[in-house]
Every structure is written in C-alpha cells, then in structure tokens.
Amino acid sequence: MDSPLGRQLHIEPVSQTAAPHVMAVPAEVRSEASRQMSIYAPLAGRIVSLGVSPGQFVHRGDILAQLASGDMAQALSDDAKARAALQLAQEQWRRAQSVFQIGGEASKDVESAHANVLQAQAEAQRTHDRLASLAPTNGTAHGSLLSLTAPDDGFVVTVGTSAGQNVTDTTVAIMTLVDLDEVWAVGGVPEDSATQVGPGMPAEASFFATGDRRFAGKVLTVAPVLSSDTRRMEVRMVVPNADNLLRPGMFGTLLIAVPQPPQVMVPQSALLMNNDSTTVFVETSAGVFERRTVTIGYDEAALLRVRSGLNAGERVVVQGAVLLNDD
Incomplete structure (x- = not known):
C-alpha cells in the first residue's frame, strides 16, 4: 500500500499458537510436614539442662536436652x-x-x-x-540421665520446657524442629480456575523477600477440596532450599503454565475499542480493510488470545490501526 497512510500501517498474518496460559496466583512458603520433627520425652522426669533456644540451627546428634528419670x-x-x-x-x-x-x-x-x-x-x-x-529413639541413656538429641539437621521452632521443669505428660512435645532444606511453595488458585490446574504442570515461584530470584519446578499436588475461608484451591510445588533462604510464612507469587489448545494470538496494539466491542482491522485485499469484532481470551503479556472473530492466516493491522479507525 504505497501511500502516506499505507506507509504508517504495519500488517502481519496471524497464526495459531499452542502456548500455555501463565496463571499467576498468590503463594506462601510452608515447611513440608514430613520435615517437621516433634521431640518428646520418652518417660517422665525432670529437665536437668536445656541446650537450645528457638531459631537456633542444630545438627543431627546435637544434644537438645537432658532428662533425669526415676x-x-x-x-x-x-x-x-x-x-x-x-x-x-x-x-x-x-x-x-x-x-x-x-x-x-x-x-x-x-x-x-x-x-x-x-x-x-x-x-x-x-x-x-x-x-x-x-530408651529414647533420638538420644542416649547414661544411668538415669537421658540425653535427647536432634534426629536431623534443622531449626528449633518452639521450646515448651525449661531447665528444672518436671515432665509428667509424655504425649506433649517439649520442642519442635524443622528441616528447611526443601520447602513447599503453596499457591491459592481461584475457584473459577480450579479445574484448569493439575499435577505435573510447569510452575515458577517468586517471593517478595528474594527479589528477582525465581524458583522453577512443577505442581506436585492439588488439594481435593477448596478452602472454606478463601474459596481457593491449594497447589503445592517443591522448592529446593539448601541455603535456607526461604522461610515459612514468606509471601510471593506462583506462576503456573496451564496448557491451552492452539489459538490465534494478536498483539495488544492491534486492538481497538469500538463502543462496547473489541475490533481489529483485517486486510481483505491489497489496500482494503475490514473492521472485525473479536472475542478476547487470556492476556499473555504483549499478546492476547483471540477466542473468535479471526482465523489463522488472515492479515491484521498490528500498528497504525487507529489511523484507519479515524479514516
């Protein structure tokens, strides 16, 4: 189209793309249930010494407390x-x-x-x-003195006793530990999108506390029920955390790549708002354009999915369409 107007138009053929839809949901770091360790006194007695405090990192075999037992x-x-x-x-x-x-x-x-x-x-x-x-499963006994030791590396989360205190109920944990070498990124998928997400889908987590760092993985599990409080479905992704950078309670975002059928995609710059409808200009022949109403689906950054109104191979004005709109 060799004219002043034509030189300002950029026209491209559209094609079908099977790219996944990236769903962004709020996420939280949680410790894995299998890596949480509750420490119990194996029998009644008196705490002789307590060698740890909340937040302290301990290694496997470190003495946590000593108990004298009649x-x-x-x-x-x-x-x-x-x-x-x-x-x-x-x-x-x-x-x-x-x-x-x-x-x-x-x-x-x-x-x-x-x-x-x-x-x-x-x-x-x-x-x-x-x-x-x-005899304690995680400790040693020397006479009537029992040494309770850490079953694995981890952080002391809570301590519910003190030196000199008597232990009478052996079903109550005297302290808890957690191993953070591997954590969960738990995302909340909205109710209207719950059926779209499944195990094995690629995912990427980011957290406010870690800046631009990204943690890639796959959806491990999907909760069978929605939370009655949030009306969201929890999905879990395993995140390696050998440097213990991530801590339970940190908030961020979980990006889930949801597979989609092949769909036509157009740049946002091709879209025009016409009253309550969204339109594009399609080149029907050299220099001839037709306004076409389209139905838009997911927004994928600079591109948008077109659910109806366009077919693969049609040539669309992707830049300068506003000039035709005013023409």
Whole structure:
C-alpha cells in the first residue's frame, strides 16, 4: 500500500499458537510436614539442662536436652537384678546336673533347677525389653540421665520446657524442629480456575523477600477440596532450599503454565475499542480493510488470545490501526 497512510500501517498474518496460559496466583512458603520433627520425652522426669533456644540451627546428634528419670533408674535396677538372678539360676542348674550324674541328686531336683532357669530367662527378657522401650529413639541413656538429641539437621521452632521443669505428660512435645532444606511453595488458585490446574504442570515461584530470584519446578499436588475461608484451591510445588533462604510464612507469587489448545494470538496494539466491542482491522485485499469484532481470551503479556472473530492466516493491522479507525 504505497501511500502516506499505507506507509504508517504495519500488517502481519496471524497464526495459531499452542502456548500455555501463565496463571499467576498468590503463594506462601510452608515447611513440608514430613520435615517437621516433634521431640518428646520418652518417660517422665525432670529437665536437668536445656541446650537450645528457638531459631537456633542444630545438627543431627546435637544434644537438645537432658532428662533425669526415676523410671529409668528403676528399670536399670530391675534389669540388673534379673540378669543376676538368671546367672544364679544357670549355675544352680549346672550344679544339679553334675550331682545327678554321680547319683547324688534326684531327677526332680534337676527339673526344678531347669524350671528356675526358664523363669529367670523370661524375667530377664522382660526387664531388657522394658529398658529398651524406655530408651529414647533420638538420644542416649547414661544411668538415669537421658540425653535427647536432634534426629536431623534443622531449626528449633518452639521450646515448651525449661531447665528444672518436671515432665509428667509424655504425649506433649517439649520442642519442635524443622528441616528447611526443601520447602513447599503453596499457591491459592481461584475457584473459577480450579479445574484448569493439575499435577505435573510447569510452575515458577517468586517471593517478595528474594527479589528477582525465581524458583522453577512443577505442581506436585492439588488439594481435593477448596478452602472454606478463601474459596481457593491449594497447589503445592517443591522448592529446593539448601541455603535456607526461604522461610515459612514468606509471601510471593506462583506462576503456573496451564496448557491451552492452539489459538490465534494478536498483539495488544492491534486492538481497538469500538463502543462496547473489541475490533481489529483485517486486510481483505491489497489496500482494503475490514473492521472485525473479536472475542478476547487470556492476556499473555504483549499478546492476547483471540477466542473468535479471526482465523489463522488472515492479515491484521498490528500498528497504525487507529489511523484507519479515524479514516
């Protein structure tokens, strides 16, 4: 179109593109449930020393607290008595067998000694099992003093006891730890978009506290129900966090790449507002243009999806259309 007007128009053919729609939803950093560690006292006693405080980083095996327990002392005493009784019963049985072999002991005495050994073995096993059940799974015992240790590296989140305090309820955690080497980015998808998101979709998280840094991954899980408070569906993405930069409670944005069928896309500069409708100019032949009403879908940065009104291959005025609008 060789005219002053034509030289100001830029015309391009449109094509169908199968690019995903990038859905942006609010997100929050949360710790993984499997990486949260509750520390319990294995039995009642008194906290002798407490070696940590909230916010402190601990390594696997570090002593968190020491507990003096009368129950442990009693269990140790019972076990020692049972082992001594078993040793004595075994010696008496051997002696009875030796005397019986030379004819100086009745068989019933040997059988009685053997029965005593069996009883002593059962009692020794009982006290041994009892002692093993009292020993902490994440610690060591030295006499009646138990040392509770960290089961893994992590941060101390809460401490619910202090030195000198008695522990009477062993079902209440005395402290909690959390391993932040891997965290969740949890996004809230609006109710009207909930059916569009699924596990495995590419995603990218960013957080206000980390500036321009981006964390790429995939949607791991999608909640089966919506939150009754927010009317949003939670989606989770795993984020490696070896440097512990991300902390639970940080807020940001989760971008989810939602697959879309092939659709025509046009630059925003091609669109014109005509009363309540959105239009573009289509070149029907050289120098001849037709105003066409289009239905717009998702906004993808500089491009917009066209749901109806345009076909792939049609030539659209992408710059200077406003000049035709005034013509």
